[in-house]
Every structure is written in structure tokens, then in C-alpha cells.
Amino acid sequence: MTVAIIAAMPQELSALEAVLHVERTDSVAGRHFRWGRLGEEAVVLTLCGIGKVAAATTTALLLDRYQVRAVLFTGVAGGLGAAVRVGDVVVGTSLLQHDMDASPLFPRWEVPGTGHARFMADVAWSERLAAGARLVLAQPHEALMHFGIRSVPGLHQGLIISGDQFIASAAASTALRTALPDALAVEMEGAAVAQVCADFDRPFAVLRTISDRADDQAHVDFPSFLTEVAAGYSRDIVLAALSAATAPTCASFAGCVQPG
Numbered sequence: 001m002t003v004a005i006i007a008a009m010p011q012e013l014s015a016l017e018a019v020l021h022v023e024r025t026d027s028v029a030g031r032h033f034r035w036g037r038l039g040e041e042a043v044v045l046t047l048c049g050i051g052k053v054a055a056a057t058t059t060a061l062l063l064d065r066y067q068v069r070a071v072l073f074t075g076v077a078g079g080l081g082a083a084v085r086v087g088d089v090v091v092g093t094s095l096l097q098h099d100m101d102a103s104p105l106f107p108r109w110e111v112p113g114t115g116h117a118r119f120m121a122d123v124a125w126s127e128r129l130a131a132g133a134r135l136v137l138a139q140p141h142e143a144l145m146h147f148g149i150r151s152v153p154g155l156h157q158g159l160i161i162s163g164d165q166f167i168a169s170a171a172a173s174t175a176l177r178t179a180l181p182d183a184l185a186v187e188m189e190g191a192a193v194a195q196v197c198a199d200f201d202r203p204f205a206v207l208r209t210i211s212d213r214a215d216d217q218a219h220v221d222f223p224s225f226l227t228e229v230a231a232g233y234s235r236d237i238v239l240a241a242l243s244a245a246t247a248p249t250c251a252s253f254a255g256c257v258q259p260g
């Protein structure tokens with residue numbers, strides 16, 4: 001069965017699309033699905049558009065109509081954690097909708113009817129993305145210099161929060177940091193994908209390159225960062241994760257020593 005790879009904006013998926021061997025395409029509800037192979041893995045690539053509803057519609061279509069076996073979301077996000085810098089990568093271990101608030105009927109952030117505020121990402125896919133990110137970030141990235149980034153970018157794993165707002169002021173990002181001190185990054189789609197995948201009991205993982213610090217400078221260089229840095233990261237990290245998924249497991253050949 002096929003693995004779905006979703007992004008919100010064209011630039012986030014452009015480099016991956018360039019290496020996809022397209023076998024067929026179709027369109028439903030304004031979403032364009034490109035089916036093919038990345039390495040050994042059967043995949044479908046699609047853009048969902050920006051925001052939680054757009055992401056939820058797209059994810060529900062993929063899971064119900066096409067029965068994909070896993071959903072990987074890739075794109076950019078604003079850094080919230082003190083150590084989460086532009087050029088770093090965050091893999092979400094859990095996802096929360098920071099603008100969900102049905103209190104006092106339900107605890108703040110809990111999605112009514114689910115009993116959850118935080119939706120857990122699939123451990124195996126998240127680890128494959130994290131392993132891919134470690135490899136990719138260890139390579140030199142000249143493009144980072146254009147954005148004044150001279151240090152080696154880092155990988156972070158933890159809470160990603162989503163809401164229907166582009167967070168672009170120090171006041172807004174401070175408020176989020178105070179309310180949710182363990183949030184590493186803020187974006188606009190991941191937690192919606194997570195909620196739909198929970199409904200369908202299907203695994204998902206979220207990979208985000210930090211494009212901004214969700215502050216007053218958040219809009220600066222955003223488009224060029226997408227094409228010059230984030231697109232390549234998405235391609236290389238997702239390709240590494242997919243090849244790890246299809247690599248023979250340790251148990252399948254003799255003489256293999258389990259690490260650690």
C-alpha cells in the first residue's frame with residue numbers, strides 16, 4: 001500500500017516532485033494527487049493548502065478514498081523552543097491544536113469527543129524521519145549562509161502545535177510559549193492531519209524545517225527560504241525515511257547485529 005506525502009505549499013513539495021516517477025494523477029475536491037514511486041516505495045504526493053481544514057479534507061480523502069497506509073507531512077514552521085533555530089528540523093512526537101478551546105466544557109486544547117489534546121505521531125515513521133534528518137543536517141548546506149546561518153543545524157523531537165494563524169509577532173509567540181512551554185514549533189496543519197489519522201487509526205508523522213522564529217521577522221525571507229532550504233531538506237529527509245522503511249530488517253538476514 002501507498003505512503004502519502006502531503007505539504008501545504010507548492011515550494012515545500014517541489015524538490016520531491018522533481019524526483020517522483022509519476023505513474024498516474026487524479027484530482028478530487030481541488031486536490032491533485034500524483035502517484036508514483038520514490039525509490040522502492042509506492043507514494044502519492046499532494047498539496048493540501050494552508051490551514052487545518054484544508055489539511056483535514058486532504059487527509060480524509062487520502063485515508064478513505066485511497067486507503068493509504070501512512071501519512072507523512074512535510075513543510076516549514078516557526079520555532080518556539082528556545083533552542084529551535086531557523087534552519088533546524090523538528091520531527092513531531094505529538095501534535096496539538098493551540099487554537100482549540102472549548103473550556104470550561106472541556107479542558108483547554110482538548111478536542112471534544114476525543115478525550116485528547118495531544119495526538120501521538122507514529123514512533124517508527126518519526127524515527128525514520130529523525131534518522132534521515134540527522135544524515136541530511138550533517139551535510140554542509142551552503143544555502144543556509146544566505147540566511148546568515150553559520151552553525152550546524154539541529155534536530156529536535158517533541159511537541160508541534162497547529163492553529164489557523166500565521167504567528168508573526170513576539171507577543172503572539174511569547175503567549176504560546178507561556179501557555180505551552182514544551183512546544184518546539186508552530187504551524188498550521190499538522191495537528192489536523194493527526195486528528196484525522198487518529199479517527200482512521202492510521203499512522204502519521206510530521207517533519208518541519210524551521211523557517212522563522214514566529215516573531216516580528218517571521219515574514220522576512222520566507223519565500224526564498226522555502227525554495228532554497230526547506231524544499232531540499234524535505235526531499236532528502238523523506239527519501240531517507242522511505243528507503244529506511246523498505247530496507248531489509250535486521251531479522252531478515254543472518255549475521256546482523258542489532259545496534260545498542
Ligand code: SAH
Binds near residue numbers: 008049079222
Ligand atoms: N506567506 C505565505 C503564507 C504562509 S502561511 C504565503 O504568502 O503563502 C504559513 C505556512 O507555513 C503554513 O503552511 C504553516 O504551516 C507554516 N508556518 C511557517 N511559519 C509559521 C508561523 N510562524 N506560524 C504559523 N505557521 C507557520
